[in-house]
Amino acid sequence: xxxxxxxxxxxxxxxxxxxxxxxxxxxxxxxxxxxxxxxxxxxxxxxxxxxxxxxxxxxxxxxxxxxxxxxxxxxxxxxxxxxxxxxxxxxxxxxxxxxxxxxxxxxxxxxxxxxxxxxxxxxxxxxxx
Amino acid sequence: xxxxxxxxxxxxxxxxxxxxxxxxxxxxxxxxxxxxxxxxxxxxxxxxxxxxxxxxxxxxxxxxxxxxxxxxxxxxxxxxxxxxxxxxxxxxxxxxxxxxxxxxxxxxxxxxxxxxxxxxxxxxxxxxxxxxxxxxxxxxxxxxxxxxxxxxxxxxxxxxxxxxxxxxxxxxxxxxxxxxxxxxxxxxxxxxxxxxxxxxxxxxxxxxxxxxxxxxxxxxxxxxxxxxxxxxxxxxxxxxxxxxxxxxxxxxxxxxxxxxxxxxxxxxxxxxxxxxxxxxxxxxxxxxxxxxxxxxxxxxxxxxxxxxxxxxxxxxxxxxxxxxxxxxxxxxxxxxxxxxxxxxxxxxxxxxxxxxxxxxxxxxxxxxxxxxxxxxxxxxxxxxxxxxxxxxxxxxxxxxxxxxxxxxxxxxxxxxxxxxxxxxxxxxxxxxxxxxxxxxxxxxxxxxxxxxxxxxxxxxxxxxxxxxxxxxx
Numbered sequence: 333x334x335x336x337x338x339x340x341x342x343x344x345x346x347x348x349x350x351x352x353x354x355x356x357x358x359x360x361x362x363x364x365x366x367x368x369x370x371x372x373x374x375x376x377x378x379x380x381x382x383x384x385x386x387x388x389x390x391x392x393x394x395x396x397x398x399x400x401x402x403x404x405x406x407x408x409x410x411x412x413x414x415x416x417x418x419x420x421x422x423x424x425x426x427x428x429x430x431x432x433x434x435x436x437x438x439x440x441x442x443x444x445x446x447x448x449x450x451x452x453x454x455x456x457x458x459x460x461x
Numbered sequence: 462x463x464x465x466x467x468x469x470x471x472x473x474x475x476x477x478x479x480x481x482x483x484x485x486x487x488x489x490x491x492x493x494x495x496x497x498x499x500x501x502x503x504x505x506x507x508x509x510x511x512x513x514x515x516x517x518x519x520x521x522x523x524x525x526x527x528x529x530x531x532x533x534x535x536x537x538x539x540x541x542x543x544x545x546x547x548x549x550x551x552x553x554x555x556x557x558x559x560x561x562x563x564x565x566x567x568x569x570x571x572x573x574x575x576x577x578x579x580x581x582x583x584x585x586x587x588x589x590x591x592x593x594x595x596x597x598x599x600x601x602x603x604x605x606x607x608x609x610x611x612x613x614x615x616x617x618x619x620x621x622x623x624x625x626x627x628x629x630x631x632x633x634x635x636x637x638x639x640x641x642x643x644x645x646x647x648x649x650x651x652x653x654x655x656x657x658x659x660x661x662x663x664x665x666x667x668x669x670x671x672x673x674x675x676x677x678x679x680x681x682x683x684x685x686x687x688x689x690x691x692x693x694x695x696x697x698x699x700x701x702x703x704x705x706x707x708x709x710x711x712x713x714x715x716x717x718x719x720x721x722x723x724x725x726x727x728x729x730x731x732x733x734x735x736x737x738x739x740x741x742x743x744x745x746x747x748x749x750x751x752x753x754x755x756x757x758x759x760x761x762x763x764x765x766x767x768x769x770x771x772x773x774x775x776x777x778x779x780x781x782x783x784x785x786x787x788x789x790x791x792x793x794x795x796x797x798x799x800x801x802x803x804x805x806x807x808x809x810x811x812x813x814x815x816x817x818x819x820x821x822x823x824x825x826x827x828x829x830x831x832x833x834x835x836x837x838x839x840x841x842x843x844x845x846x847x848x849x850x851x852x853x854x855x856x857x858x859x860x861x862x863x864x865x866x867x868x869x870x871x872x873x874x875x876x877x878x879x880x881x882x883x884x885x886x887x888x889x890x891x892x893x894x895x896x897x898x899x900x901x902x903x904x905x906x907x908x909x910x911x912x913x914x915x916x917x918x919x920x921x922x923x924x925x926x927x928x929x930x931x932x933x934x
Contacts, residue, residue: 333596337592
């Protein structure tokens with residue numbers, strides 16, 4: 333799985349890493365149980381501080397997407413908790429996206445189709461690319 | 462003769478540089494390269510109209526580089542016939558610095574033109590964007606540690622052997638400079654060069670894995686091929702270093718020959734140049750092989766000043782792979798990179814200043830006089846004072862060339878031998894000689910020191926010898 337980092341983006345780098353790993357797990361680019369690079373290796377490859385990667389991994393662990401242990405490093409969790417609800421933060425983010433789309437004149441159905449496409453694509457892929 | 466050998470050595474080191482640079486950074490088929498003059502070779506560059514413009518920039522730069530390379534080679538041939546050790550060394554060093562700058566000028570001009578063209582094409586800027594493949598991050602290597610540790614260990618055995626001989630643990634009849642630690646110092650220096658090479662090998666093997674494709678397998682294979690190439694060249698250089706250590710050992714211990722040592726360096730440098738050429742060729746083949754798979758371009762061209770100097774304050778890496786030439790380059794945007802860059806600049810200035818100092822040593826005549834009951838040997842900042850009543854014996858010598866001398870710590874030039882030497886197997890002797898004058902005085906003091914001196918003039922040396930003889934007898 334390829335991660336794209338934009339140093340000049342308003343989104344902090346640790347959040348960019350976290351968001352893309354979640355997208356990777358969702359669309360199957362990252363398989364369940366798959367090994368992630370060590371904090372040091374990923375920091376070295378990205379040319380960023382190890383604390384930044386550590387923060388992203390910590391966040392992913394807290395949110396239940398990955399598991400870490402001293403022996404095996406970080407791995408994608410085999411069982412990701414399915415709460416069946418959208419978090420308040422994500423609801424707020426979705427509202428922002430819908431609002432921007434409405435103001436830009438995007439038809440309601442087009443937005444719904446887009447969500448369905450993303451949701452469906454991820455759902456249908458399930459496994460590895 | 463030594464001057465000519467030195468000239469040949471410098472020629473071997475410098476003249477091929479032009480052609481290595483010429484063939485590696487001025488591409489014949491720029492379309493197959495990952496970067497052209499330090500600018501990422503993008504898909505947009507190969508579109509009709511743009512392709513022709515880039516083609517003409519490349520042809521022009523290549524023609525200029527060819528003229529510079531031919532001129533440089535001719536100048537190097539002329540320098541071969543220069544005489545005077547320090548004058549020669551100074552000219553070669555200045556020539557080396559100028560050569561590196563000169564051969565890069567068309568490259569930098571080409572870089573500037575390509576960057577202007579890139580901006581005019583209004584290609585969306587992706588400054589600050591980088592890609593990382595989670596599957597290859599920190600996981601792709603081409604170097605097995607045992608491959609670099611073996612030659613280092615073999616070298617260490619040779620250094621240890623020298624140390625044992627110098628400390629007298631092992632005794633050998635043929636090595637008469639034992640105790641001077643000259644062999645240990647020389648072999649240790651060569652071995653440390655190998656250790657530095659080993660560190661460099663690990664550094665290159667741990668370089669960032671590049672992302673060229675959305676397919677992780679392609680990325681892994683591409684990076685493995687590149688790192689394997691790095692590993693091969695570094696291991697070959699390490700074995701060459703160890704082989705040279707062996708040559709030094711055999712020469713020192715069994716049959717000392719300055720020509721063999723110097724010839725060994727020449728062969729070493731020649732093979733090194735060959736290795737670099739082979740590496741660059743293999744690297745180009747890898748780039749060509751993966752050209753069709755290159756879908757992702759990391760647009761960090763803006764951080765490459767002139768396509769050569771990397772300066773990216775947002776990048777935590779201190780060292781990155783060069784875009785032109787061989788090896789890595791410092792990230793001048795990183796604090797450590799700034800310090801190393803400044804130290805390197807100081808080292809270049811220091812090297813030039815030390816050449817000026819060496820030149821002064823070469824041209825300043827030595828002076829030997831007797832004053833107030835002391836024999837005073839003086840040149841520049843060095844002065845040896847021997848009280849005449851401390852002299853135990855003084856012997857007249859007719860032929861300096863008949864003495865077997867190995868320098869331990871001091872100056873060894875065609876016009877001056879000054880400092881500590883091992884003479885005829887006796888270490889710690891102090892020399893103050895102009896070797897162009899064949900006569901000398903061998904002075905032993907009551908403190909056990911042994912001096913070999915002359916004044917640069919046979920008549921004056923004879924007069925001083927007679928005065929010394931009169932006094933101590």
